[in-house]
Amino acid sequence: MSIKELIIHEIEQTPEFLLQEVLDFLRFLKLKDKSQTLELYQVSESSLQKDWLKPEEDDAWQDL
Structure with missing residues (x-):
């Protein structure tokens, strides 16, 4: 019996x-x-933000 089935069984009782x-x-x-x-x-977001703001990131994404 799955966990969901066990929970439903308990709820029914x-x-x-x-x-x-x-x-x-x-x-x-x-x-x-x-x-x-x-x-x-x-x-x-706060830890990756420093990388997102690099010029290399802009270059990498400019063709998308």
Whole structure:
């Protein structure tokens, strides 16, 4: 049985009053993942920016 199937099985056996908390937690985890991805992009941008601003980079991309 896959993880998704196990989760669905557990959800089907969960009392209704707990489902809102499960939903909130799942949304929190997804948002946290997006936030960490955005942070990684921002850190990468600042570290690569010094290379992007070199004249050689402009030359390399000018034919695109």
